Amino acid sequence: MSGAFLFPQTPTGRSSLIPPPPWHYSGEMITVEYRTDPNRVAELLPEGATLTAEDPGAVALIWADWQSTGDDFEEVLDPVRGQYKECFAVIRCEWRGETWSRCPFIWVDKDFALVRGYHQGYPKKLGDIWMTRPITVGRAGPRLEEGGRFGATLSANGRRVAEARLTLTHRVDSPGFVNAHPMLHNRYWPAIESDGSASMDELVTMRGYDGEIADVWAGDAELQLFEMPFEELSLLEPQEMIGGYYHRVGVSWKGGTTLESH
C-alpha cells in the first residue's frame, strides 16, 4: 500500500486515478442562464438550505472544454489524460445566511474527471459533450465577434439530453451570476451493507484559486432539454431565458472545507 492520493494504491503511487492537488485547469465555456420553476430548484437543495430571495429559479447550464493537469504538468504532454469536456447545471441557495452555488447534475467524458469530481462533491456521470470553438482563420466556425454562432450538445447513453445555441451580441465583464458563489456540495457514499446507512455523508464547500477569465461575450441563447427515462436534467425546464455567454477560463484547485459530517 502507499501514500497515493487515490486508488489503485501501489508503492509508487503512479497508478492513482488522479494525482494529488493542486490541479490546474484551462478551458472554454458556453453558459446558458435561464429561469425554471423555483420548486424544482428547491427539491435539489441540501437539507437546511433554502431558495435565494432574489431570482430563486435561476439556473446556469454550462458546457466546458478543458485541459487539466496535476502539479507536475505531465498530462499537458499526454493530452488523452488531461483533456475532457463537461456539461453541468448550477443552481443557487441560501444556507447559514450566505449564498452558495450548487451543482445538481453533471456529465464528463473521461474517468479521471469523473473521479476528481467525486472528490469535490460533483455528482458526475459519463456523457458525450460537444461545443463549437471560436476560430481566427477559415470559415468553419464563429469568430469572437457580434453574430458569432455556437452550438453545444449533451448526450448520455446514446440519447440527446440537452442542446443549446448561442449568438454573440457584445463583450461583457462577467459570464453570468449563477455559478459565481462558493459551491455547496454533498459528498455521499452508502455503506457497503447497502442498508440505507452511509459511510460518508458530508456537506462541503470548495472553490478554485488563481481564477482568470478572458474573452467574455454575452449573447442570445436558445435551450432544449429532453425527457429521458434515467436522466432528469429536464426537471429544470426553462421558463424564461436570462442570457448566454462565451468565455475562456483558467483556474487552480487545491482543496475544500468540510462543513458538516453526519
Add this chain to the structure above:
Amino acid sequence: MSGAFLFPQTPTGRSSLIPPPPWHYSGEMITVEYRTDPNRVAELLPEGATLTAEDPGAVALIWADWQSTGDDFEEVLDPVRGQYKECFAVIRCEWRGETWSRCPFIWVDKDFALVRGYHQGYPKKLGDIWMTRPITVGRAGPRLEEGGRFGATLSANGRRVAEARLTLTHRVDSPGFVNAHPMLHNRYWPAIESDGSASMDELVTMRGYDGEIADVWAGDAELQLFEMPFEELSLLEPQEMIGGYYHRVGVSWKGGTTLESH
C-alpha cells in the same frame, strides 16, 4: 433531496447512477492464473494482511463480458445501461486467520460499472476490454471444445495494457482457485481538505449470492503485460503460468460487511 441509492439525488431517485441492490449479473469469463514474485503481491495487500502460506505469488487475471441489472430488470431491455466488459487482477492474502481474495487493479467500460465497483471497494478505472466469444454456428470463433482458441485484450488511454490467449484442453469443475474467497477490499476517499486525511477509510468484505457456473473449460494460456507510465498491472509480471479457463457465470449481490473503519 431523496432516498436515491446514489447521486445525483432527486425526488424520484431515477437519476441515481446505480439502482439499489440487489444487482444481478450474467456473463462469460476468461481467466488466466499464474505466479508472480510474491513480494509484488505483498506490496498490494492491506495493512495487517500477509501472504498466503501456499502459492503466495498466485495471480488471476480475469476478463469478463457482463449483462447486469437492478432488481426491476429494466437494464435488460435497455442494454446500453446494463452490458459492460471488465478486466481485473485478483491476488490472495491471509488476514485474521482466514484466506481472502483481493482485487488490486480493475478496468471497466461503463460509468455505472465503475461506480458500482467503488461501492464494493474495487479500484476501477475505465479501459477498453475485448474477449473472444464461443460460437455454435459458422466459423468466426471457437467452439467450446478441445482446441478452441480465445483472445482477450485490455487497453487504457489508447495503450495496450494486457493480452492473453487461451486454447481449451478439457472440461473441468472449477475455473481456478485465486478468485474463490470472500473479497478483502479497501474503500477509501480522501477528505476534501486534500491534506492526507480520509473521509472514508474502510476495510470491507463482500461476495455474491446465488452463484452458478456452467461450461467450465481449462486450457493453455499465454499472457503479456506491458509497461506503461501510469498503469502498473505489469508489477504483477508472470513468472510461471498455472492455467487458463473459460466459463459462464451468474451471480447476484446485495451488500457486504464493514470489517474495520478508521
Add this chain to the structure above:
Amino acid sequence: MSGAFLFPQTPTGRSSLIPPPPWHYSGEMITVEYRTDPNRVAELLPEGATLTAEDPGAVALIWADWQSTGDDFEEVLDPVRGQYKECFAVIRCEWRGETWSRCPFIWVDKDFALVRGYHQGYPKKLGDIWMTRPITVGRAGPRLEEGGRFGATLSANGRRVAEARLTLTHRVDSPGFVNAHPMLHNRYWPAIESDGSASMDELVTMRGYDGEIADVWAGDAELQLFEMPFEELSLLEPQEMIGGYYHRVGVSWKGGTTLESH
C-alpha cells in the same frame, strides 16, 4: 505499392483496412418485421426496380452482434478487430423478373465493418448499437424460452434513432422473409471533380455462402423510430407489425456480381 486488398497500400499488405475475402461471420440477430407505406419503400429502390406484388411495404429492421474474421482467423485472437455490432433496414423489390432484398440504411460500430460494407454495397454509417443477449445462468437476461424479453437500440451522433423490444413466444424454422433474397445494392462514388459525375456507379448483387442458422425463436415485437435532422430511418415508419425474431447465424462471403456498371 502492393497487392493489398484495400488501402492503405504497402509492400506487405498488412496495413489493408480489410483482408482479402473470404470473410467469415458468426453472430446473433434480433429482427423486427413490419409494414410501412409502400411509397416510402419505392423511393429507396434503384432505378428500374419496382415494388414487390406481395407485401410491398414489408420492412425488416435487424440488429446483429458479430464476430468476423479473414481467412487466416487472426481477428478471432484480437477481437477488437473482429467484433462489431450493426443495425440495418432491409426492404424488397422486383427487378428483371426476380425478387431481391435491399439495404437502404445501416449503421456499424467499427471502421473495418464500415469499409467491408462499402465493398459490398451497404451504405454504412457509424452508430452505437446495443442488443440484449440470451443467457443460460444467472438472472441478468432472458433465456431462449417463451417469455424471454430482449431490447435493442440504435443511436447515431448521440441521438436515439431506433428502439425495439421482443418477447419470445415459440420456436420457428426461419427468422422472417424480408432479408431472404440476394441483395440488390448500388456501389457509388462520385468523381473527385465533385461535379455530379461518378467514378463508380454500379448495380451489384451478393449473398453469403455456407449459411447456418440455429436457435430461431419468434415473438412479439415493438418498435419506435425517432425523427432526426440527418438520419431518415423514420421514413420507414411502422404502420403494422408483422413479427419479431431472435436467431444465431453463421455465414461466409467471398464476392458478388456486378449487374450493371454506368
Add this chain to the structure above:
Amino acid sequence: MSGAFLFPQTPTGRSSLIPPPPWHYSGEMITVEYRTDPNRVAELLPEGATLTAEDPGAVALIWADWQSTGDDFEEVLDPVRGQYKECFAVIRCEWRGETWSRCPFIWVDKDFALVRGYHQGYPKKLGDIWMTRPITVGRAGPRLEEGGRFGATLSANGRRVAEARLTLTHRVDSPGFVNAHPMLHNRYWPAIESDGSASMDELVTMRGYDGEIADVWAGDAELQLFEMPFEELSLLEPQEMIGGYYHRVGVSWKGGTTLESH
C-alpha cells in the same frame, strides 16, 4: 433515389454521409518533419512516381484538430457532426516532372471525416488522436511563446501508434515543406467480384483553396513510432529530425482532378 452527394441515397438527400462540396475547415496543426530511409518512401509511391532529388526521405507526420462544415454551415451548430481530429503522414515524389505531396497513412475519429477522405483519395482508418492546445489563461497548457510544450498521440484499436512532443522556439512564416505541394493520391475500390479487378482505380490530385495560416511557430520535436501487427506507420522510422511546427489553418475544398483512370 436522389441527387444526394453520397449514400445513403434518399429523396431529400438529408441522409448523405457528407454534404456536397464546398467543405470548409478551420483547425490547429502540430507537424513533425524528419528524414526516413528513402527506400521506405519509394515503396509507398504510386506507379511511375519517383523520389524527389532533394531530401527524398523527408516525411511530415501531422496532427490536426478540426472544425469542418458543408456550405450551409449546419455542422457549426451541431459540432458532433463537424469536429474531428486526425493524424497523417505526408511524403513527396516526382511525377511527370512535377513535385507532389502524398499521404500514405491517415487516421481520423469520425465517420464523416473517414468518408470525405475516401472521396479525396486519403487511405483513412479510425484512430484515437489527441493533441495539446495552446492556452491564454490559466496554467493547464502551453502559451504560444518560446518554451511552450505540446504533446500529440495516435492510437488505433487500443494500441499506441505514435507519440510526439514539441517545444516551441521561434515564430516562422511556414509550417514545413513536405505537405506543401498538390496531393497525388490513388482512389481505389476493388470490384465486388473480389478477384483482383478494380471498379475504380484512379490517380488524382487535389488541393484546397482560400487557405490561410496564422500563429506559425517552429520548435524542437521528438517522435516515437511503435511497431504493430496491423499498422505500418513505423515503416517510416525517423532517422533524423528536421523540425516541428504549430500553426492554425483555415481552408476550403471543392474538388480535385482525375489524372489517370485505369
